[in-house]
Amino acid sequence: MDWQTITALSCVLGTLAVFAYRIARPSGKKSGCGKSCGCGVEKKR
Amino acid sequence: MTPSSTTNRSAQSPVTLNQVGVNCDVRISSLNGPACERLRDLGFCEQMQLRKISNGRNLICTVCGAKMAISRDLAEQVLVSPIR
Amino acid sequence: MSTVPEVPPTVALVGNPNSGKSTIFNALTGKNQRVGNFAGVTVEVKVGETYNPHGKKLHVLDLPGCYSLRANSPDEKIALEALTGQLPKTAKPDLVVCVVDASNLERHLQLALQVIELGLPCVLALNMVDVAEKSGLRLDPAKLSEELGIPVVPMQAKAGKGITDLKQALRHPFPPVSEATWLANAESDENDRRDFIARLCELAARRPDSQQRTLSDKLDSFLLHPFFGWVALVAVMFCVFWAIFSFASIPMDLIDGALGGFGGWVESLMQPGDFRSLLVDGIIAGVGGVLVFLPQIILLFLFIGLLESSGYMSRAAFLMDGVMAKAGLSGKSFLPLFSSFACAIPGVMATRTIDSAKERLVTIFVAPWMSCSARLPVYFLVVPLILGEKEGSWKQALILFGIYVLGTVTAFVVARVLRGRLGPEATTSHFMLELPSYRMPQWGYILRHVLDRGWAFVRKAGTVILGLSILLWALVTYPKSDSEDPGEALAHSAMGRIGEVIEPVVKPLGFDGRTGTAILTSFAAREVFVSSIGIIFSVEETDDDVETRSLIRDKISKATWPDGRPLFTPLTMVSLLVFFIYALQCLPTTAVVAREAGSWKWAIGQFVFMSGFAYLASLIVFQVGRLMGF
Numbered sequence: 001m002d003w004q005t006i007t008a009l010s011c012v013l014g015t016l017a018v019f020a021y022r023i024a025r026p027s028g029k030k031s032g033c034g035k036s037c038g039c040g041v042e043k044k045r
Numbered sequence: 046m047t048p049s050s051t052t053n054r055s056a057q058s059p060v061t062l063n064q065v066g067v068n069c070d071v072r073i074s075s076l077n078g079p080a081c082e083r084l085r086d087l088g089f090c091e092q093m094q095l096r097k098i099s100n101g102r103n104l105i106c107t108v109c110g111a112k113m114a115i116s117r118d119l120a121e122q123v124l125v126s127p128i129r
Numbered sequence: 130m131s132t133v134p135e136v137p138p139t140v141a142l143v144g145n146p147n148s149g150k151s152t153i154f155n156a157l158t159g160k161n162q163r164v165g166n167f168a169g170v171t172v173e174v175k176v177g178e179t180y181n182p183h184g185k186k187l188h189v190l191d192l193p194g195c196y197s198l199r200a201n202s203p204d205e206k207i208a209l210e211a212l213t214g215q216l217p218k219t220a221k222p223d224l225v226v227c228v229v230d231a232s233n234l235e236r237h238l239q240l241a242l243q244v245i246e247l248g249l250p251c252v253l254a255l256n257m258v259d260v261a262e263k264s265g266l267r268l269d270p271a272k273l274s275e276e277l278g279i280p281v282v283p284m285q286a287k288a289g290k291g292i293t294d295l296k297q298a299l300r301h302p303f304p305p306v307s308e309a310t311w312l313a314n315a316e317s318d319e320n321d322r323r324d325f326i327a328r329l330c331e332l333a334a335r336r337p338d339s340q341q342r343t344l345s346d347k348l349d350s351f352l353l354h355p356f357f358g359w360v361a362l363v364a365v366m367f368c369v370f371w372a373i374f375s376f377a378s379i380p381m382d383l384i385d386g387a388l389g390g391f392g393g394w395v396e397s398l399m400q401p402g403d404f405r406s407l408l409v410d411g412i413i414a415g416v417g418g419v420l421v422f423l424p425q426i427i428l429l430f431l432f433i434g435l436l437e438s439s440g441y442m443s444r445a446a447f448l449m450d451g452v453m454a455k456a457g458l459s460g461k462s463f464l465p466l467f468s469s470f471a472c473a474i475p476g477v478m479a480t481r482t483i484d485s486a487k488e489r490l491v492t493i494f495v496a497p498w499m500s501c502s503a504r505l506p507v508y509f510l511v512v513p514l515i516l517g518e519k520e521g522s523w524k525q526a527l528i529l530f531g532i533y534v535l536g537t538v539t540a541f542v543v544a545r546v547l548r549g550r551l552g553p554e555a556t557t558s559h560f561m562l563e564l565p566s567y568r569m570p571q572w573g574y575i576l577r578h579v580l581d582r583g584w585a586f587v588r589k590a591g592t593v594i595l596g597l598s599i600l601l602w603a604l605v606t607y608p609k610s611d612s613e614d615p616g617e618a619l620a621h622s623a624m625g626r627i628g629e630v631i632e633p634v635v636k637p638l639g640f641d642g643r644t645g646t647a648i649l650t651s652f653a654a655r656e657v658f659v660s661s662i663g664i665i666f667s668v669e670e671t672d673d674d675v676e677t678r679s680l681i682r683d684k685i686s687k688a689t690w691p692d693g694r695p696l697f698t699p700l701t702m703v704s705l706l707v708f709f710i711y712a713l714q715c716l717p718t719t720a721v722v723a724r725e726a727g728s729w730k731w732a733i734g735q736f737v738f739m740s741g742f743a744y745l746a747s748l749i750v751f752q753v754g755r756l757m758g759f
Contacts, residue, residue: 085319090323102450110232112565113562113564115561116561
C-alpha cells in the first residue's frame with residue numbers, strides 16, 4: 001500500500017469515528033433542532 | 046316610521062359588525078360571545094371607534110389606527126352602532 | 130460573611146408582536162445574544178447582555194410577543210411565567226421594558242397595564258413615534274408618564290433613535306413600582322383598564338378625527354382585492370422563482386469554475402492515487418456539488434425576508450385563508466407552511482401561534498411537503514435534464530413552480546383528509562390577523578438573516594456533507610477490483626454491492642442500483658444526493674476547468690442500463706422529482722416534529738407515511754408514463 005492509500009484510508013476511518021461519536025454522544029440537545037440547518041430562529045449556543 | 050332606520054333604533058338593538066356596510070364608521074357598543082376576551086385584547090373594546098374596510102369571508106376593519114382582519118364568526122360577536 | 134458573585138440584574142422586554150421589540154432587543158444587545166432554552170421546549174426567548182451608561186452589565190430577556198398576559202397561547206404563557214419568576218433557569222426580572230407602538234396605544238397599553246399590575250419596576254418604550262406623528266397623533270409622553278407612574282421613553286428604534294435614552298432609564302436605581310391607580314374596584318380589572326386607557330389616550334395621544342387614506346390603504350385596495358389580489362400573489366411567487374433561477378446563474382458559474390480550477394490544481398500536485406482521488410473525486414466533487422447552490426439558497430432567503438419585512442406576508446395569509454379553509458386549515462397556518470419552503474424546522478415551530486390543537490397537528494404533519502431549500506440542489510440538477518436546455522429559461526422556472534404547486538396541493542388534500550379524521554374542534558377558534566402598514570424592508574435585519582442562513586448552509590456542507598462525501602467515496606472505491614474497466618470496478622465496490630441489492634426495489638420506479646444507492650444516501654441529507662450521483666457516476670478522471678455541476682449532468686445524461694438504454698430519461702427524471710417532493714428525508718425535522726407534536730408516534734407515523742407515499746407516487750408516475758409511451 002502506498003502513502004496515498006494509507007492517507008486516504010486514515011481519512012475515511014477518521015470520518016467514521018467522528019460520525020460514530022456524534023451519533024453515540026448523549027443527546028444534550030439544548031437548542032431547537034441541534035443541527036446546522038440554518039433556521040434563523042434556532043442558533044446553537 | 047319605517048322600522049329599518051338604524052339611527053333611531055341604534056339605542057335599542059345595535060347591529061353586528063357583519064351587517065354594517067363597507068366604509069362605515071361605527072362605534073363598538075358591546076361584545077357578545079365566547080371570543081370576547083380575545084377580541085378585546087386585539088383592540089375591539091367597547092367604545093372603540095372603527096371603520097369597516099371590506100366584507101367577505103373575513104372582514105377588514107381599521108381600529109385604533111391598526112388594520113385588522115377577523116372572521117365573520119367573530120364579527121358576529123361585535124355589536125356596533127353607527128356614528129353620524 | 131461569604132461573598133457571593135454579583136448576579137447582573139435582569140431586564141425583560143415585553144410587547145405586542147409588531148411593536149418593534151426585537152429591533153430594540155437587537156439594538157441593546159448587538160451580537161451578544163443567543164436563543165435561550167427554557168422549560169424543556171424551545172420557545173423563542175432570546176437572551177442577551179447589555180451595559181447601562183455606568184458600565185454595569187445587564188441580562189436582557191426578549192420575551193415572546195403577546196397581546197395580553199391571559200395565557201391563551203403558549204407564547205403568552207411563557208411570557209407570564211417569565212415575568213413572575215416561574216420560568217426555570219431564569220431569574221425574575223428586576224425591570225420590565227414595555228414596548229408599545231405609539232400609533233396603536235389603545236391596543237398596546239392593555240398589555241403594559243397588566244405588566245405594571247404585576248408589581249415590577251417598569252419603563253415604557255414608546256416606539257414608532259414617527260409613524261404616530263405622521264398619522265396625525267399628538268403625543269404627550271410627560272402626561273403618559275405621570276398617569277402611568279413609570280418613566281416613558283419616546284423612541285424610533287428602527288432609526289436608532291431613543292436607544293441611549295432607554296439605556297439611561299436602565300440605570301440604577303431602577304424606577305419605583307407604579308401604584309396602578311387605575312384599579313379602583315376589585316370586581317372588574319378589565320373595565321378599569323379599559324376606561325383608564327380611553328381616558329389616557331384622550332389626554333396624551335389624541336387622534337385626528339378624519340381617517341385619511343394612507344399609501345398602505347391604496348396598495349391594499351389592489352393587493353387585497355378578491356381577484357387582483359390573487360393575480361398579484363401568483364405573480365409575486367412566480368417572479369421569485371424565476372429570479373432565483375436567473376440571477377443565480379452567474380455566481381453559480383463562478384463557483385463552478387473556481388471549483389474546477391481548484392480540482393485541477395490539486396490534481397497537479399500529486400501522482401494518481403487513492404488520496405488524490407479522495408480529494409478530487411470525493412471531497413471536491415461531493416462538497417463542491419452542493420456548494421454550487423449557495424447563490425440560489427441566498428436568493429431564496431433574501432426574497433422571503435423581503436416579503437416578510439415589507440408587510441406583504443400578512444396580506445398573503447389573508448388571501449390564502451379561504452383556500453386554507455378548504456384544506457381544513459386557516460390563514461394562521463399560512464406563515465408556518467410558507468416558512469417551510471425555506472426549512473421545515475422553523476415552520477413546524479412557528480405552528481405555536483395556531484390556537485387550535487388539531488389544526489396545529491395537521492399543519493405540522495404536512496409541513497415537510499412544502500419543498501424545502503435542501504431539495505433545491507436536487508431540483509436544480511434534475512430539472513434542466515428534463516428539458517435538455519441551459520439554465521435560466523422561463524420553462525424551467527415553470528417546472529419548478531409546478532413542483533412547488535404539486536407538493537402544496539397534495540399537502541392540502543392530505544390535510545383535509547387528516548383534519549376530517551381528527552374530529553371537530555373542542556373550542557372553536559377564529560381567524561384574526563393584523564395587517565401592519567407596508568414598510569420599507571429593514572435591510573440590516575434581512576441581510577443578517579440571509580448571511581446566517583447562507584453560512585449555516587456552507588457550514589453544513591463543510592461538515593456533514595464533507596463527512597458523507599468521504600464515506601461515499603470509500604464505498605465507491607473499496608474493495609478494489611483488478612479490472613481496468615470503470616464499470617466493473619464500481620460493481621465490485623461496496624457501493625456496487627449495495628446497488629445490486631437495492632435495484633429490484635427501485636427498478637419499478639425507473640431507477641437502477643446506482644441511483645437507488647444515491648437516493649438511500651440522501652436520507653441522511655437531501656443535498657447529498659447530488660454529491661452521491663457525482664461520486665458514483667464519476668468513474669473517469671475529471672478534466673481541469675470543466676464545470677462540476679454540468680459535468681455531473683453530462684455524465685448522468687450519458688449513463689445507460691446494461692443493455693444500452695439511456696438511464697436518465699425525462700420520465701425517470703420526473704419520477705425522481707416526484708420521489709423527492711414527497712419523501713421525508715430529514716432526521717432533524719422528525720426530531721422537531723416529535724417534540725412539537727408531543728409524541729414520537731406522530732413523527733414516526735409521518736416518516737413512514739411520507740416514505741411510502743413517495744415510493745407509490747414515483748411508482749405510479751413511472752409506470753403510467755411508460756404505459757403512455759414516454
